[in-house]
Amino acid sequence: MVGILAFRFEPINKKSLLKSLKGITHKLCKQHQIDLQDIGLIVHTGTYRQNFRQEPAFAAHLQQALKIGCEDISSSSKHVFSFDVLDGSCGPHHALETIADLLPTMDCKYALFTAGDYRPNKETEWNHNPISFVAIISKDGPLEILDCSFDYKQQNGFTSTAIMNKKYHSEAFTSDPEITNHRIEDDIFIASSEWLSGEQVSRFFEWAKSKNGIITHRIKNRNGRVSNLRWRVNIE
Amino acid sequence: MNTQISGFACYLPPNLKTSEDTIPFGTLPRGIDFKRLTKIESHHEVLEGQGSLELAVEAANKAIERSGVSKEEIDLVISCSVTKLNSKLQNLIEPCLASNISTALGINAQNFDVANACSGMVTGLLIADRKIKAGKIRNALVVSGEYLTGALYEALGKNLLLNPKALASLTIGDAGGAYVISRSEEDRIRFFEPITLAQYSQLCIGDAAIGRPGPAMRTESRKLQNAALSNLGEYLKRDIKSPEEWSSHQHVISHQTTPRAVEKGALVIGKALGHSEAVRSINDTGNTASTSHVTVLEKLLEDGKLESNQKIYFIAFGSGLSLIGMNFYLPLGVEKW
Numbered sequence: 001m002v003g004i005l006a007f008r009f010e011p012i013n014k015k016s017l018l019k020s021l022k023g024i025t026h027k028l029c030k031q032h033q034i035d036l037q038d039i040g041l042i043v044h045t046g047t048y049r050q051n052f053r054q055e056p057a058f059a060a061h062l063q064q065a066l067k068i069g070c071e072d073i074s075s076s077s078k079h080v081f082s083f084d085v086l087d088g089s090c091g092p093h094h095a096l097e098t099i100a101d102l103l104p105t106m107d108c109k110y111a112l113f114t115a116g117d118y119r120p121n122k123e124t125e126w127n128h129n130p131i132s133f134v135a136i137i138s139k140d141g142p143l144e145i146l147d148c149s150f151d152y153k154q155q156n157g158f159t160s161t162a163i164m165n166k167k168y169h170s171e172a173f174t175s176d177p178e179i180t181n182h183r184i185e186d187d188i189f190i191a192s193s194e195w196l197s198g199e200q201v202s203r204f205f206e207w208a209k210s211k212n213g214i215i216t217h218r219i220k221n222r223n224g225r226v227s228n229l230r231w232r233v234n235i236e
Numbered sequence: 237m238n239t240q241i242s243g244f245a246c247y248l249p250p251n252l253k254t255s256e257d258t259i260p261f262g263t264l265p266r267g268i269d270f271k272r273l274t275k276i277e278s279h280h281e282v283l284e285g286q287g288s289l290e291l292a293v294e295a296a297n298k299a300i301e302r303s304g305v306s307k308e309e310i311d312l313v314i315s316c317s318v319t320k321l322n323s324k325l326q327n328l329i330e331p332c333l334a335s336n337i338s339t340a341l342g343i344n345a346q347n348f349d350v351a352n353a354c355s356g357m358v359t360g361l362l363i364a365d366r367k368i369k370a371g372k373i374r375n376a377l378v379v380s381g382e383y384l385t386g387a388l389y390e391a392l393g394k395n396l397l398l399n400p401k402a403l404a405s406l407t408i409g410d411a412g413g414a415y416v417i418s419r420s421e422e423d424r425i426r427f428f429e430p431i432t433l434a435q436y437s438q439l440c441i442g443d444a445a446i447g448r449p450g451p452a453m454r455t456e457s458r459k460l461q462n463a464a465l466s467n468l469g470e471y472l473k474r475d476i477k478s479p480e481e482w483s484s485h486q487h488v489i490s491h492q493t494t495p496r497a498v499e500k501g502a503l504v505i506g507k508a509l510g511h512s513e514a515v516r517s518i519n520d521t522g523n524t525a526s527t528s529h530v531t532v533l534e535k536l537l538e539d540g541k542l543e544s545n546q547k548i549y550f551i552a553f554g555s556g557l558s559l560i561g562m563n564f565y566l567p568l569g570v571e572k573w
Binding site for chain 1: 329438440451
């Protein structure tokens with residue numbers, strides 16, 4: 001059993017994603033008296049990176065900014081493992097499930113899950129107001145990750161690529177994205193396909209914290225891929 | 237639940253380029269000979285119409301066939317490429333590359349991308365291993381297509397005396413790689429502690445190129461190599477308890493930056509645990525990023541050096557700086573592939 005112990009988010013506005021995530025991670029840990037050095041796994045998800053960066057993982061940059069596990073290896077040194085999990089707006093579900101699979105087998109107390117996006121550069125059209133999101137995940141958090149299911153049968157031909165523009169690469173689409181509007185049906189939170197990763201999880205968890213029992217977060221992203229992540233909420 | 241590697245394959249596009257042709261003497265500043273410096277003889281480049289997707293699909297089909305697992309039995313596809321480029325050097329953002337690979341292969345399964353630089357495939361194998369052990373899936377395809385040579389030509393377009401961080405881009409080559417990981421009666425895979433030494437995360441950066449299509453890679457190669465080598469011995473000694481345990485590995489395969497760097501790694505390994513003669517390296521592919529381990533395995537297979545139940549040790553290094561060790565037993569019947 002693995003669950004979310006605490007979370008925090010903020011609009012990125014004109015900050016860099018890295019600075020925003022660093023800041024809210026520090027605030028979250030202070031608020032909940034969590035020692036940053038007890039984090040042993042960092043998994044980040046998002047769709048867009050600065051100048052469409054491909055390596056290293058964004059999570060490694062964040063680990064460096066947080067200064068955790070940044071010492072050379074010795075027989076007694078304590079380390080962190082960081083990487084990114086990506087699938088557009090559905091990325092948070094794969095990333096959270098990956099943490100749920102890895103954390104129980106790791107020798108650490110907490111995992112840090114982060115979500116957020118950069119405007120890649122000024123030549124990329126940008127209609128998003130990205131939100132940075134962090135969550136501390138433990139082996140007994142009250143927002144328990146149950147299981148994930150995926151349905152790709154409705155996937156459409158929408159694709160997004162970064163192509164050379166004037167000086168920089170910018171995003172180009174093959175067709176208009178499919179729009180799914182946000183709504184709530186009983187205990188299923190259906191997200192808007194226009195939300196980026198940070199907004200997906202921040203809006204869901206704001207809703208989830210007032211719930212109890214089993215709830216579902218459904219994301220149908222802009223090319224029709226659907227994922228459902230089920231949770232058990234045990235907040236007293 | 238236990239796990240095994242049931243299939244693996246590498247695809248090298250048949251477009252072989254020698255180092256003399258691509259990086260002739262005089263390309264490097266101060267009269268340095270690229271081939272003498274790196275010991276790379278040649279690398280492979282994509283054919284017209286090929287990109288990351290096509291390289292990955294070629295390798296995946298071969299790995300699935302060798303595994304004996306049907307596509308209907310694959311419940312997860314993880315793409316681990318550093319590059320997600322189509323044949324026009326356009327970077328695929330959405331859907332994820334794993335989705336494109338799954339569609340091309342006709343596999344209807346959960347799929348997503350993992351980004352962890354050159355350690356991506358070993359990270360993907362670790363995730364798949366844990367999902368199988370948790371009883372969530374039966375088999376997974378861990379796959380990568382590395383269309384890297386766009387970065388090589390980006391570097392060749394620069395004045396390398398003024399852009400020394402572009403030099404490492406000259407060592408790369410294109411390849412596809414894939415593994416099928418499956419349930420097993422006995423445990424045939426072991427992962428060692430995965431570590432990211434993020435104090436070195438700025439030493440190798442791969443971005444979209446500025447002013448031209450495709451990627452650009454900037455690396456402080458000497459610092460990165462020193463960081464990797466100075467941590468390698470301690471990393472191995474943390475989990476490998478004795479030289480006897482270490483010498484049970486028939487083949488030790490490190491990330492292949494250059495044959496010269498692998499030689500240096502072998503010296504560190506020899507000093508830490510001995511048995512450095514098991515360290516393998518190849519000189520005809522260049523650095524193929526996340527696919528480099530499976531590229532060496534394929535070469536050993538071609539040379540008739542792999543046998544059922546041989547024990548292999550992988551040490552993955554990637555920009556970040558990540559280090560992940562794993563060992564596994566080769567599938568039964570590998571010599572007949």
